[in-house]
Amino acid sequence: MAKITAVSPLAPGAFPALPIIDGVTFATAAGGVRYQGRDDIILAMVTPGTAVAGVFTTSATRAAPVLDCQAKLGGPCDAGAAILVNAGNANAFTGRNGIEAVTAITTAAANACNIPAERVFTSSTGVIGEPLPFDRITSHLENLASSQDAQGFAAAARAIMTTDTFPKGAGTTVQIAGRNVSIAGIAKGSGMIAPDMATMLVYIFTDAKIPQAELQAMVAGHNARTFNCITVDSDTSTSDTLLVAATGASGVDVSGDLAFSDALHKVMLDLAQQVVRDGEGATKFVEISVTGAMDDADAKTHALSIANSPLVKTAIAGEDPNWGRIVMAVGKSGAAADRDLLSIRFGDVVVAEQGWVSAGYDEAEAAAHMKGQELFIGVDIGLGEGRATVWTCDLTHGYIDINADYRS
Amino acid sequence: MAKITAVSPLAPGAFPALPIIDGVTFATAAGGVRYQGRDDIILAMVTPGTAVAGVFTTSATRAAPVLDCQAKLGGPCDAGAAILVNAGNANAFTGRNGIEAVTAITTAAANACNIPAERVFTSSTGVIGEPLPFDRITSHLENLASSQDAQGFAAAARAIMTTDTFPKGAGTTVQIAGRNVSIAGIAKGSGMIAPDMATMLVYIFTDAKIPQAELQAMVAGHNARTFNCITVDSDTSTSDTLLVAATGASGVDVSGDLAFSDALHKVMLDLAQQVVRDGEGATKFVEISVTGAMDDADAKTHALSIANSPLVKTAIAGEDPNWGRIVMAVGKSGAAADRDLLSIRFGDVVVAEQGWVSAGYDEAEAAAHMKGQELFIGVDIGLGEGRATVWTCDLTHGYIDINADYRS
Numbered sequence: 001m002a003k004i005t006a007v008s009p010l011a012p013g014a015f016p017a018l019p020i021i022d023g024v025t026f027a028t029a030a031g032g033v034r035y036q037g038r039d040d041i042i043l044a045m046v047t048p049g050t051a052v053a054g055v056f057t058t059s060a061t062r063a064a065p066v067l068d069c070q071a072k073l074g075g076p077c078d079a080g081a082a083i084l085v086n087a088g089n090a091n092a093f094t095g096r097n098g099i100e101a102v103t104a105i106t107t108a109a110a111n112a113c114n115i116p117a118e119r120v121f122t123s124s125t126g127v128i129g130e131p132l133p134f135d136r137i138t139s140h141l142e143n144l145a146s147s148q149d150a151q152g153f154a155a156a157a158r159a160i161m162t163t164d165t166f167p168k169g170a171g172t173t174v175q176i177a178g179r180n181v182s183i184a185g186i187a188k189g190s191g192m193i194a195p196d197m198a199t200m201l202v203y204i205f206t207d208a209k210i211p212q213a214e215l216q217a218m219v220a221g222h223n224a225r226t227f228n229c230i231t232v233d234s235d236t237s238t239s240d241t242l243l244v245a246a247t248g249a250s251g252v253d254v255s256g257d258l259a260f261s262d263a264l265h266k267v268m269l270d271l272a273q274q275v276v277r278d279g280e281g282a283t284k285f286v287e288i289s290v291t292g293a294m295d296d297a298d299a300k301t302h303a304l305s306i307a308n309s310p311l312v313k314t315a316i317a318g319e320d321p322n323w324g325r326i327v328m329a330v331g332k333s334g335a336a337a338d339r340d341l342l343s344i345r346f347g348d349v350v351v352a353e354q355g356w357v358s359a360g361y362d363e364a365e366a367a368a369h370m371k372g373q374e375l376f377i378g379v380d381i382g383l384g385e386g387r388a389t390v391w392t393c394d395l396t397h398g399y400i401d402i403n404a405d406y407r408s
Numbered sequence: 409m410a411k412i413t414a415v416s417p418l419a420p421g422a423f424p425a426l427p428i429i430d431g432v433t434f435a436t437a438a439g440g441v442r443y444q445g446r447d448d449i450i451l452a453m454v455t456p457g458t459a460v461a462g463v464f465t466t467s468a469t470r471a472a473p474v475l476d477c478q479a480k481l482g483g484p485c486d487a488g489a490a491i492l493v494n495a496g497n498a499n500a501f502t503g504r505n506g507i508e509a510v511t512a513i514t515t516a517a518a519n520a521c522n523i524p525a526e527r528v529f530t531s532s533t534g535v536i537g538e539p540l541p542f543d544r545i546t547s548h549l550e551n552l553a554s555s556q557d558a559q560g561f562a563a564a565a566r567a568i569m570t571t572d573t574f575p576k577g578a579g580t581t582v583q584i585a586g587r588n589v590s591i592a593g594i595a596k597g598s599g600m601i602a603p604d605m606a607t608m609l610v611y612i613f614t615d616a617k618i619p620q621a622e623l624q625a626m627v628a629g630h631n632a633r634t635f636n637c638i639t640v641d642s643d644t645s646t647s648d649t650l651l652v653a654a655t656g657a658s659g660v661d662v663s664g665d666l667a668f669s670d671a672l673h674k675v676m677l678d679l680a681q682q683v684v685r686d687g688e689g690a691t692k693f694v695e696i697s698v699t700g701a702m703d704d705a706d707a708k709t710h711a712l713s714i715a716n717s718p719l720v721k722t723a724i725a726g727e728d729p730n731w732g733r734i735v736m737a738v739g740k741s742g743a744a745a746d747r748d749l750l751s752i753r754f755g756d757v758v759v760a761e762q763g764w765v766s767a768g769y770d771e772a773e774a775a776a777h778m779k780g781q782e783l784f785i786g787v788d789i790g791l792g793e794g795r796a797t798v799w800t801c802d803l804t805h806g807y808i809d810i811n812a813d814y815r816s
Contacts, residue, residue, distance in 0.1 A: 057739075059739030060738065061745060093735050093747060234642075235733075315811065318811070327469045336468070338468070404722035
């Protein structure tokens with residue numbers, strides 16, 4: 001069972017005020033799928049014509065609801081659609097039973113919402129390998145469909161938490177052609193106290209009008225530089241799901257509009273960084289920026305090699321400006337590097353230049369930077385123009401406590 | 409500074425009795441390169457005609473002595489040769505200074521041993537980024553060369569330790585064509601208490617007679633299934649070096665001899681497993697065997713993905729038969745897998761079959777296996793004939809203590 005835990009020291013002060021998204025409503029319910037005394041089911045409904053885009057875990061062992069969602073993206077969107085999520089049971093590695101459970105809840109949701117089952121997108125998060133008690137979900141669907149409310153973001157963000165220590169939300173409103181377009185989303189992920197596997201779920205809504213294919217391409221592109229650039233412990237969930245629903249209710253066509261694309265990127269990055277801030281046992285939020293790689297892909301390989309290195313992450317936990325471990329992580333990444341061209345800095349402090357410790361390096365200055373809660377590690381490879389930025393947290397006793405010391 | 413630490417609970421009872429290898433002698437000295445009050449330099453000398461083979465870290469940021477060794481392999485072996493190792497300073501990421509230090513010590517060793525500098529192989533292990541104070545080594549070389557002793561394995565194994573908690577040795581004698589051929593070797597690695605990067609050094613000697621090219625191929629092949637199949641924390645050193653010297657002094661030609669190849673493999677595997685048993689903070693020794701993958705490469709990718717997963721390693725530390733995390737690690741590895749064909753067992757306990765928890769699974773039996781100190785995790789992918797076995801240890805508070813809580 002999850003133990004009571006303090007909120008992450010990296011948590012934002014409060015859940016943000018999010019704009020209402022025209023064409024989107026929510027309801028939550030306490031189904032008792034696993035947790036007692038809290039909501040654990042959300043049903044979001046969107047109006048006919050809503051374009052739904054999504055990206056999902058690439059795991060070869062992904063869960064039944066993920067496979068179902070993937071099959072449904074890109075279908076006709078003239079009907080309304082629904083997003084149904086439960087916390088407490090991931091319906092993963094449940095064989096034929098998993099598919100039956102998905103069919104049961106999507107059929108029941110379609111009936112309750114009066115839409116085709118092909119427009120019901122579901123996610124499940126929580127323990128794996130246990131059959132989903134789907135009757136605890138289906139029995140609430142009529143009520144959920146009839147008690148929808150546009151003000152539901154905060155309650156929904158709370159209802160999808162498993163071992164998260166705070167609910168995660170982000171939103172923005174931009175002016176396009178003199179009219180308001182709003183984006184708001186919620187996420188869960190990365191706090192893991194019962195020893196289940198980490199799952200990350202993200203739902204973003206906008207009243208922008210945009211063709212599904214264009215939205216899908218935009219979401220995939222932004223995902224590569226936001227959610228796919230965060231890591232807590234290098235372990236990839238079987239259930240990761242990001243869905244973006246554009247209702248078009250603002251009447252503002254954002255096709256090809258860079259302001260909308262930037263706004264969506266900003267919301268996605270905010271949510272992604274909140275997941276890192278709720279990383280298991282995290283006490284430091286770390287931005288790692290690699291420049292000068294042969295290409296952007298090599299830069300990301302180097303950056304993730306640094307971000308996933310247990311030796312780098314423990315050094316950060318120990319507030320140790322241990323640049324030797326950065327050199328090690330670059331060297332092992334498999335991407336091109338030349339030891340004698342490397343430069344490394346912690347915050348504004350240049351630590352190493354051209355393959356050796358910098359002439360003016362003052363360890364006390366670097367150590368002072370490492371004592372902060374928000375850290376920056378910059379690495380220039382010195383070979384080309386490739387660049388990438390990723391975000392991670394430190395590896396602490398808290399991670400061991402959460403994942404080894406407490407049994408489910 | 410290194411803190412005093414208990415010997416690993418997984419350490420063997422005592423340093424093994426190793427056979428004397430005809431044609432090989434040792435001496436050790438206390439140079440004070442970094443440590444005080446202990447030997448930290450070894451000079452091993454081998455007779456003319458000795459074939460020297462080696463494999464090294466593939467890090468793109470590898471250290472100066474590694475580059476020097478790589479350049480020297482495969483040269484003419486009619487002269488004698490020497491292996492010179494120091495502990496306390498890795499001479500890594502030291503730019504031009506690193507090359508100058510290697511030149512200084514190899515030249516001095518060549519003079520002291522009366523051999524060409526091209527036959528002097530050096531390794532350095534310890535802190536990185538600090539210039540190697542090479543005069544603390546060169547000043548001992550005449551004495552080291554004139555005080556050689558065939559009985560030096562145990563002292564040499566101790567002299568190359570940095571933060572290891574026990575000296576590592578292995579050897580065997582096999583009968584080939586009615587005559588004895590002996591193999592003996594030493595290794596260091598994986599205990600890391602001062603926050604330097606882990607380095608692994610291995611030196612193996614035999615009196616077998618074998619051409620260098622054949623020895624090199626044999627060593628590379630065995631390395632792929634021994635040292636390249638162990639992992640403590642997924643971080644790759646800049647200094648890893650394995651050298652095998654065959655003096656030929658037994659007069660037994662082992663070309664094409666499977667008994668010799670098997671014996672060498674056994675010694676390499678023994679040393680590799682000792683490195684895991686001295687893994688930072690380790691309390692469990694874990695064998696992970698993957699079968700049924702599409703090919704052997706895929707099997708190794710799956711096995712290492714399991715062995716390197718922080719969630720799997722913390723579950724092992726917590727004695728939790730958490731097969732969901734095994735499914736996760738297989739799914740994220742990138743190698744081919746089908747969720748619904750997976751089978752998993754812990755020891756003799758079949759946990760999951762064909763994509764779901766096994767019908768007769770008894771969690772108490774699996775939990776009992778996990779309480780042991782020597783664990784087995786078997787995964788059958790169900791797709792083909794590929795197989796691989798790797799060895800690792802758990803991820804504990806001890807790892808965090810060693811790498812985060814104490815500064816150099």
